[in-house]
Amino acid sequence: MGKFAGALALIIVVLLGISVWRASDLPSPYLEVPEAAAPDYDTAMIAQHLSQSVQMKTISWSPTAGTEGDAFLAFHSWLETTYPNAHTALSRETVNDYSLLYRWPGKGAGKTPIGFLGHMDVVPIEPGTEDTWTYPPFSGAIEDGFIWGRGSLDNKSTVVLVMEAVERLASEGFQPEQDIYLAFGHDEEIGGQRGAVKIADLLASRDIKFEWILDEGLTILEGFLDFIDGPMAVVGLAEKGFLTLELVARDGGGHSSTPKADTAISKLARAVDNVQSNPFPIEIDPADAANLRAIAGEMPFMQRLAAANLWLFGPVVKASLAEPAYSAAQYRTTTAATVFNGGSKENILPQEARALINFRIHPRNTIDEIVARTKKLAGDDIEVSIYAAPNNPPAPSDINGAAYGLITRSLGDAFGPIAVAPSLVVGATDSRFYAGVTKETFRFTPVVMSLEQFSGFHGTNERVAVAGLGRSVAFYERMIRRASGE
Ligand SMILES: [Zn+2]
Known part of the structure; x- marks a missing residue:
């Protein structure tokens, strides 16, 4: 074994040792109380x-x-x-x-x-x-x-x-x-x-x-x-905050027999797709980590090892949280295109198309941040504005x-x-x-x-x-x- 390989092996052994120790030092989610007698309610x-x-x-x-x-x-x-x-x-x-x-x-x-x-x-x-x-x-x-x-x-x-x-x-x-x-x-x-x-x-x-x-x-x-x-x-x-953004695309309109490269609908479709396919990343912030830690003591060994050592296994844990949708929603601001309207007749180029995108805001994010990010993803051609009454996460x-x-x-x-x-x-x-x-x-x-x-x-x-x-x-x-x- 060369010097480098030896040093690497030592580092791995030390990291593993720390990880296992941390995994064995987790609180139990079970309350340490006696069985409760049936309450005398009718x-x-x-x-x-x-x-x-x-x-x-x-x-x-x-x-x-x-x-x-x-x-x-x-x-x-x-x-x-x-x-x-x-x-x-x-x-x-x-x-x-x-x-x-x-x-x-x-x-x-x-x-x-x-x-x-x-x-x-x-x-x-x-x-x-x-x-x-x-x-x-x-x-x-x-x-x-x-x-x-x-x-x-x-x-x-x-x-x-x-x-x-x-x-x-x-x-x-x-x-x-x-x-x-x-x-x-x-x-x-x-x-x-x-x-x-x-x-x-x-x-x-x-x-x-x-x-x-x-x-x-x-x-x-x-x-x-x-x-x-x-x-x-x-x-x-x-709890999560709530925000809906309205996206509007406008175009000159005209007859469908002589279209340009784009219509209001195609512009808006691209913008919505770009926002929807670039979701907020899954993150584990200190509050999320505390929630995970509260149940980690009962997890099977490998999960427990990972949950107790997010400093080392963070990327693996994040990847595993991406599915199902309920779990992903716990760790990110979600993005959902919910309404899409545009056009009125088959042979008229639409002058306007509108879409609504609903965000459920993770406590680490804010309304301002989401508006800025959405404007960037939607592009200069698209008007982005706040729809109805939003609220930042408390x-x-x-x-x-x-x-x-x-x-x-x-x-x-x-x-x-x-x-x-x-x-x-x-x-x-x-x-x-x-x-x-x-x-x-x-x-x-x-x-x-x-x-x-x-x-x-x-x-x-x-x-x-x-x-x-x-x-x-x-x-x-x-x-x-x-x-x-x-
Ligand atoms: Zn209710």
């Missing part, structure tokens, strides 16, 4: 309540359509009748006619308030799919161990489960240390401009700033990762902070030694509008579900299992009690 009654809530058709049709006012007002009075103790202990105000803001006054003056968010509206049933539901979508049928229907997960589950916990605590005369707010919007599914935005504005006008807020987001998933035993709670510490919450600890401990209280991991939410929630009125934001609904159920968000056969509902309510109860120092 799951059948909670199921009835969730079923009743599903039967009210609080549908958000579109940003330009009106609000189903009667359905929301019925929902408001249903809340009042179903949760009488909560409505005595908490004050309630209506915001912009149909959203609700509750305040539970705390004992301690000057303590920073906390907030629980949810939304009362649901998406419509896609026309033509009504008959493919096992039980009608607004029946709230309680069958086969599930509550079926639109909103049973997204997001009446959150509203009902939070209210169940508050009702229980209020009926026992519990009073929190700090003010607790419950904020339920009525148009999350069509952008939140009428509900969450108005509530956040109102809070800001009163100089209210939360220690933390907990909104819908990720859940407790069964069979999510093959190396995790049992259900895994996935808590959203961050600042991620702290995995080592007190609030995240409160969530994991409450999960342990309610669910026992399950696995917990932080993650990035690739969709958008109402909580993004609260960035100015809270220090930290978490996105999580404590409901156990299969991957198939998780895909029922906005889809057919949306449903939630009756059996786990007691633990879900217990989680909120423990959050409230623990936040008050119990």
